[in-house]
Amino acid sequence: MAKTQQHRLVAVNTPLGEDVLLLRNFSYSEALGSLFEMELELLSEKNDIKFPEIVGWNVTVRLALADDKTRYFNGFISRFSQAGQENGQARYRATARPWLWFLTQTSDCRIFQNQTAPEIIKQIFRDAGFTDLQDDLQGNHRPWEYCVQYRETDFNFVSRLMEQEGIYYYWKHENGKHTMVLVDDSSAHAAYPGYQQIPYYPPTQQARQQDYIFEWSIEQQVQPRIYTHTDFNFETPRSDIMASRKIDRKDGAEDFEIFDYPGEYTNVSEGETYARIRIEEIQAECETLRGETTARGISAGFTFSLTNHPRPDQNRSYLVTTASVSAAAPDYTSGGSEEQEFSCSFAALDATQPYRPLRITPKPTIQGPQTAMVVGSSGEEIDTDKYGRVKVQFHWDRYGKADENSSCWVRVAQIWAGKRWGGITLPRVGHEVIVEFLEGDPDRPIITGEVYNAET
Known part of the structure; x- marks a missing residue:
């Protein structure tokens, strides 16, 4: 008799056909x-x-819920291996990941200009051929005059942009697909259908018909309460654009402050926005709730309300930040074990506390100077703005057209510079110039000299 996955706790659909692969264990x-x-x-x-x-193909795991409902887990097989035999059957192992994982397999050097971070992120996704995206962003994100992807994977690039802007995401799964949901505000989250409230009951041998949480731990830690940063805008050099944000939190610790430079902004309004995001990022780590549950609908990005906890202050709404699920199907041999196993552990955050991702993705650093070619509008020998800045075509920029759109305006260092005195040397279109980067930041080029080549 052919073996089947019907009526099992977990099962898998693959492109190989119905029940060609039988799911034994799943995490x-x-x-x-x-x-x-x-x-x-x-x-x-x-x-x-x-x-x-x-x-590389798409698979879907289905997990049986109460009331004949099903929860789906969908992804792409990124790794597959054959691993011996079990009861006369071939045993295989597979790893499945989201479509976003494919962006870890590509890297590029690319320039974006006058676009917001969400616009850049969506363009990267579209160019990679992925459209399963739900935009639930609610904040206003400022345009970046100049933003460079430099020798980094597409995944790292979009990750650090999101971390900088306080944007994060979670996943919604369906039969046959999964969707990334972009969010930047806690109000964008809702409960998983059927799991709006989950009661707490301490561990016991007594069987319960309803899903419940049986382990619950609370952790709080000291965190800075003040975040201050500043930057410098050469167009308004006398302006103080320092910005600070403080969280009013009551405990026995002092008001510790983090100060940073550069803040990567050009005016006080932008600085205040980023200061708020940075302190929310820090404070999201202050309190963590961890639990274990029989509830099969616990999922990162969804909320639930805890009830029946002996500490009244714990009976409130939470946002799930991490979740780990494992399930095992019975043996497929006659006389084998019929036990079906499920476990779920998770971490959560008070649903009223804004969540921000930690800035863990490093920004590339350009070590040392590069050369580039001065470019400009068609037919122009000298093409500058009112500050004597010019535009350049970098040798690594395969998308640039060597014209006035190849880069931002780049400041030019002079031998002598001051108010109403000094000298100015203007690089001409076609000249090769030496470009350095302030603090090694690809987004902050500055021309420090010119060199001859075989043609100039």
């Missing part, structure tokens, strides 16, 4: 603003599955 881990990962242990009557027919 899934996810976190806000992160790639999820599925690990699958699979059995098959076929011991000669052709790997190209499964690697």
Whole structure:
């Protein structure tokens, strides 16, 4: 008799066909603003599955919920291996990840101008061929005059942009697809259907019909309460654009402050916005709630209300920030174990506390100077703005057209410069110039000299 996954706690659909692969064990881990990962242990009557027919393809795991409902976990197989035999069947292992994971496999050097971070992020996704995106952003994100992807993966590039702007994401799964949901405000989250409230009951041998939380731990830690930063805008050099934000939190610690420079902004309004995001990023780590549950609908990015906890102050709404799920199906052999196993552990945050992703993705640093070619509008020999800035075509920019749109305006260092005295040397279109980067930042080029080449 052919083995089937019908009426099992967990099952898998693959492009190989119905029940060609049988799901034996399954684990899934996810976190806000992160790639999820599925690990699958699979059995098959076929011991000669052709790997190209499964690697890179989309699969869906289905988990049985109460009331004959189903929760889906969808992803792309990023790794597949054959791992011996079990009861006469071939055993395979697979790892599935989201479509966003494919962006870890590509890297580029690219310039974006006068676009907001969400616009840049969406363009990267479109160019990679991915459109399963839901935009739930509510904030106003300022345009970046100049933003460079430099020798980094598409994934790292969009990740650091999101971290800078306080944007994060979570995943919604369906049968056959998964969708990234972009958010920047806690009001964008809702409960997983059917799991709006989950009661707490301490561990016991007594079987319960309803889903519940049986382990609950609370942790708070000292965190800075003040974030201050500043920057410099050469167009308004006398302006003080320092910005600061303080969180009013009551405990026995002092009001510790973090000060940073440069803040990567040009005016006080932008500075205040980023100061708020930075302090919210810090404060999101102040209190963490962790639990274990029988509830199969716990998922990062969704909320729930805890009830029946002996500490009244714990009976409130929470946003799930991380979740790990594991499930095992019974043996597929007659006389084998019929036990179906499920476990879920999670971490959560008070639903009223804004969540911001930690800035963990490093920004590339350009070590040392480069050369570039001065460019400008068609037919112009000298093309500058009122500050004597010029535009350049970098040798690594394969998308630039060597015209007035190739870069931002770049300041030119002079031998002598001051108010109403000094001298100015203007690089001409076609000249090769030496470009350095303030603090190694690809977004902050400055011309420090000119060099001859075989043509100039």
